Amino acid sequence: MNAAPDPAAPPSHPAHRGFSPSRIAAIARNTLTELIRLKVFYFLLLFALLIIGNSAFMLRFSFQEEFQVLKDVSLGAMSIFTSLLAIVATAMLLPKDVEDRTLYTILAKPVPRFEYLAGKLGGVLVLLFIATLLMSVLFVAVLFIREKWVIAEILREAGGTPNEQALEMIANVKKSAFSGALVPGIAIIYLKACLLSALTLFVSTFASSSIFTIIVVVAVYFVGHLQATAREYWLAAGANVSWITKGFLAMVSLIFPDLQMFNLVDDIVAGNDIALGLFLRTSGLGLLYVGVYLLAAHFIFSAKEL
Template structure:
């Protein structure tokens, strides 16, 4: 695990040098900051607006960063041929894969903390310090981001960057729609459509499970039990994804 951590730290340092990362971060700050522009609303409505836009911004830009960083974490090593030297060292391919995941999580964590601090600063500025519900929402968003990043990283073990980026965005969109799709499937008479949505609902990660912002913004409390259950769902899904990634990186010819 120590070797994986070393590879993770190296991935983290390498990712910090990517300009796209900073561009995404700046745009995220602008979007979160722009939520304050609705000054014509009442104070309560404005606060809801800030929370809604900020949660969405953190989730969306976090997802972009997760996909972007994971996408290139493995392919860069192959393209630049640094992987040859790395694989000649006493590390397993699983060390390498888990290390890449650690690095991705670290860079995600840094960006997530920066965006969250900006949002919390905004709330404090509005004299409405964040309550525990805000932190629950942020926690679930972060778990979702880890899941998005790890899926992209896993696909990177066997597919091209072009396929991976399309697949990851497709999955991101479908992952937010599976719940609605499942409800529609229950109502439809079309057996093919019904079957297709049921399969998608089972296989595709249900990212909407991690979305409690709609409730939190309007003041509905979400229990710790729900947060815990959803966290477990995320961890189990992550474990399956990691097994798949480990299998493919082991098989891969470089």
């Protein structure tokens, strides 16, 4: 026999969990919506103009030169746009939430600070993914159209029936245009942007303003591209190098991320294939950076008086 419910008993709620992916997802969703409302995707227009303009400008060059420059410029633009978006969008998150008082509303609820940070970062990472995907689609579309155009021109010159030479040229055009190896290259560009986003979030937990955060991260961006040089010099330094130099190089190597690690796309465009194992190791390092910077952000943010 079932006992009747006790009207005096407090209403039953699901137990509050210390860590909830659904709460993180909710914060990430809100962050993404906020960022989209800021019309951040307008930069895509600039990207489209850049690659279409570049394609039109390169018409007077040979198709090998045209495809080489188109790929270099498009992927370079993709890298700079995703990096800028990652830095600027993330740098605004915490100061904006403090200014709007949204931060206090969220943290007044039983939401752990780590979940708040993870949700914020998650929102930016989704935004970066959408941006990278849209730019990739645009890039592939322009490359595809140009490829078809050049092939049609070759066929027209061959009088409709391609001879052996024309067929070889068509094969060369296809080889110079899109290749599957570009996909891991684009994935690494995205990973670099994720790393920069996590780093920006970490800096913004102790920064006094968005401008300060942006300046610091841009400086780290430049130093990060030289970290590999410092590390190699440090590891190869012999007895004739002073301990001050060694100490400085060691600090640069230990503190700053190696951003050259994620600049593989230049060589991928040049025809290098990246092995799956190497791609996974490089990606793994990128993800490790994101995790560590998020943890570092949590250490500072959890002790911060709000």
